[in-house]
Amino acid sequence: MLDIDNIFEKIKLDGHRLTKIRKAMIGILFADKCLLSASEIRTRLSVSGLSADRTTVYRELGFLLEKNIIKEIRIADRKTYYEIVSPEHHHHLVCTKCNSVQEIVMGNHLKRQEDRIYKKARFKVLAHSLEFYGLCRNCR
Ligand SMILES: [Zn+2]
Ligand SMILES: [Zn+2]
Structure with a gap:
């Protein structure tokens, strides 16, 4: 912790x-x-x-x-x-209308994807940044 x-x-x-x-x-x-x-x-x-x-x-x-x-x-x-x-690694949901940002925790899919990147491209991922853009609950 x-x-x-x-x-x-x-x-x-x-x-x-x-x-x-x-x-x-x-x-x-x-x-x-x-x-x-x-x-x-x-x-x-x-x-x-x-x-x-x-x-x-x-x-x-x-x-x-x-x-x-x-x-x-x-x-x-x-x-x-x-x-x-x-x-606790998290990503962000960004509302393009009201600019609010929410956090989202997304299992280990990305970790697996990084392992695949290493196998396919021999590229060792050290970090990534991922934001999702869209409309929040209030703006939808
Ligand atoms: Zn919004
Ligand atoms: Zn954050």
Whole structure:
């Protein structure tokens, strides 16, 4: 199970500082787990009484990406989002009308497909990104 204290521990063990902002940002991303934009993260920081400028937020996001604690997801031509790398791998259902995003967990079909890719093309898949676009329950 992915635990927020494990993340803090890992950062310290790697010899990095656990600053207030860094800790708060991990907390925000961990609480939500799915798709947050940089500006949403900034808003949440200020709600909890921490003000961080854009540069600081992007620098911290860069650090967390580099440490493989979060991943970056670009949804079509829209914004870039960030989420915690979680052991429960999920995909996104994006509504093209109201822009809402839902999470979906999809068995192991994709894992099998990746094994086939390896057999057929000798290509070792390390990661994938998959979003489904359509109309949500409310917009259908
Ligand atoms: Zn997600
Ligand atoms: Zn919708």
